[in-house]
Amino acid sequence: MGVRHKELVVEGVQFHPESILTAEGRAMFKNFLTMQGGTWKENKNLQAERATCVNVNGIGKDSKILVANGASKTASNEQKKPSILDEIFAHRRTAVEAQKQIPSQRLSDLQASYNLNIAPPQISFPERLRKSRYSLSLMAEIKRASPSKGNIAPHICAAEQARKYALAGASVISVLTEPKWFKGSVEDLRAVRQSLDGMPNRPAVLRKEFVFDEYQILEGRLAGCDSVLLIVKMLDEATLKRLYFFSKSLGMEPLVEVNTADEIEIAVQLGAQVIGVNNRDLTTFKVDLETTSRLMHKVSKETLVCALSGIAGANDVKSYQSQGVGAVLVGEALMRAERPDEFANRLLGSSQLTEHVHERQNILVKICGTRTPEAAKVAAEAGADMIGIILVEGRKRCVSTETALAIAEAVRTTSKSGTKRSPVLNSEGSVKSSQYFEHTSKFFCREDRALLVGVFQNQPLSYIIGQVKLLNLDVVQLHGSEPIEWATLIPVPVIRRFGLDDEGIGRRGYHALPLLDSASGGTGQRLDASAIKSVLRLDEGLRVALAGGLDPDNVKGVLTNLSKCFSQVVAVDVSSGVEENGSQSLERIQEFVKAAKDTRGR
Numbered sequence: 001m002g003v004r005h006k007e008l009v010v011e012g013v014q015f016h017p018e019s020i021l022t023a024e025g026r027a028m029f030k031n032f033l034t035m036q037g038g039t040w041k042e043n044k045n046l047q048a049e050r051a052t053c054v055n056v057n058g059i060g061k062d063s064k065i066l067v068a069n070g071a072s073k074t075a076s077n078e079q080k081k082p083s084i085l086d087e088i089f090a091h092r093r094t095a096v097e098a099q100k101q102i103p104s105q106r107l108s109d110l111q112a113s114y115n116l117n118i119a120p121p122q123i124s125f126p127e128r129l130r131k132s133r134y135s136l137s138l139m140a141e142i143k144r145a146s147p148s149k150g151n152i153a154p155h156i157c158a159a160e161q162a163r164k165y166a167l168a169g170a171s172v173i174s175v176l177t178e179p180k181w182f183k184g185s186v187e188d189l190r191a192v193r194q195s196l197d198g199m200p201n202r203p204a205v206l207r208k209e210f211v212f213d214e215y216q217i218l219e220g221r222l223a224g225c226d227s228v229l230l231i232v233k234m235l236d237e238a239t240l241k242r243l244y245f246f247s248k249s250l251g252m253e254p255l256v257e258v259n260t261a262d263e264i265e266i267a268v269q270l271g272a273q274v275i276g277v278n279n280r281d282l283t284t285f286k287v288d289l290e291t292t293s294r295l296m297h298k299v300s301k302e303t304l305v306c307a308l309s310g311i312a313g314a315n316d317v318k319s320y321q322s323q324g325v326g327a328v329l330v331g332e333a334l335m336r337a338e339r340p341d342e343f344a345n346r347l348l349g350s351s352q353l354t355e356h357v358h359e360r361q362n363i364l365v366k367i368c369g370t371r372t373p374e375a376a377k378v379a380a381e382a383g384a385d386m387i388g389i390i391l392v393e394g395r396k397r398c399v400s401t402e403t404a405l406a407i408a409e410a411v412r413t414t415s416k417s418g419t420k421r422s423p424v425l426n427s428e429g430s431v432k433s434s435q436y437f438e439h440t441s442k443f444f445c446r447e448d449r450a451l452l453v454g455v456f457q458n459q460p461l462s463y464i465i466g467q468v469k470l471l472n473l474d475v476v477q478l479h480g481s482e483p484i485e486w487a488t489l490i491p492v493p494v495i496r497r498f499g500l501d502d503e504g505i506g507r508r509g510y511h512a513l514p515l516l517d518s519a520s521g522g523t524g525q526r527l528d529a530s531a532i533k534s535v536l537r538l539d540e541g542l543r544v545a546l547a548g549g550l551d552p553d554n555v556k557g558v559l560t561n562l563s564k565c566f567s568q569v570v571a572v573d574v575s576s577g578v579e580e581n582g583s584q585s586l587e588r589i590q591e592f593v594k595a596a597k598d599t600r601g602r
């Protein structure tokens, strides 16, 4: 049943809840949402105005129909059914137009943000694309659905998928941001970029979108992309050129997509450094893997050609390798793969370079609360990796500047014993994305001597920096509620304490190593093993130092109790556990270092 007011825009329809999600239910809601003005008359006029506005923007009767770069085909002389590309384009135009009206999302808003230099740091798309552990680079795509396949993997978390792709050796992560047919968003792009924060050799991020306006390029840049897609078929030459150079002005070499000989010529003329040949004809969806092979002769050696679409197995890429194709872009097959890393290896052949021999990393030992140069010397000689001094006034283990200077001297002049040579980085190190904490946890070990760690708690940043300079601290440990951003404002690596329930422990890009410890530290209070395990299991890329009630007798048990999670503990930290009657015992320091190092081969 439906009722409608004679004059005012008021309409009611009775619709059963179970049928509200049908196509009709959706159409009805859409109708409601597009109603404008206060009266039906106003509504009619406003709707008509809106329709002309869309027409002017490119899909109207006399404007270009968007095939073959608008090469003189007009809707008035060719009244054929719009292709899916036309349909998506028209839809995007309306959506972008509407978005640009929203205060906070206007072009002027984006420009103002950009001018503040708050766009995430970028890397060169072509350069990153040239680096790969495989003989052909991989562009891995996040695509939940597509117009030809419908749902592919609608529930996937873009950020999580991006980390998997990065670790699988992708040089580029392509993120579909079109919401209706591909079920993507700019939020995905932002999340993907954030998930790669702090990752050494991170992949480049591509905004895969139907781009027709500078606005979308700027929006992408602010969300953190390093490149954008420009589809030759969709744009007239002047617009293509304008957008190409606009993207370059933001530091992003675009991926220029072509599908025919005419289109690749346009891309070459434009000077595109990276050309993507789509094996799928976007108007008919037909996939022909030979499309890329046929067009290869059209480009110079310096141009990077990427084969896009329809790539599902090793056989599909074999011929590309010998034809000089630089990269393959894979969406659907990777989205459906249970293990994207294994799929990538099968597709592109496992790494040509030798894989890292995974050495079991020696556990690092920090002796904290050091109060004499003698203790520092004994600890270093026993093989301790870090010597901590408390620089928090009022705490019982706090040392004076004079003592701190003497300890610093002892640390720097005592040679360390028993360290294994760290593995020499092979050339793969420069092309492989790796986890942030795996990289930063290596900061805490020097072969020749122990490192001096200054421990602070809720003191001013300027004081901390002053102490770093005065004592030549190698590491700063923050033990209070300091903002985690301070880690980037302190000129040495930072260890920051976290309790089991504290937020931010796994945030990449700030502290180089989080320390799990009880609230005040140095109290001998043990942390609950199952709680430690749940923190570590939540984030397998997390690495931590562990403290809280460790001593020479229990350290082995505490660590082995963590079973699989033990591998995420890279360091142990002890203070009260090496003391006897309130002062440090040299024997207990030696025993602790030995016991800790023995838990994982020396």
Ligand SMILES: O=P(O)(O)OC[C@@H](O)[C@@H](O)c1c[nH]c2ccccc12
Pocket: 141, 143, 208, 209, 210, 231, 257, 278, 308, 309, 310, 311, 329, 330, 331, 332, 333
């Ligand atoms: O899922 P596939 O078959 O691996 O294809 C990926 C990619 O090439 C495809 O998503 C694509 C290529 N060009 C586009 C332009 C817009 C949207 C999507 C695309």
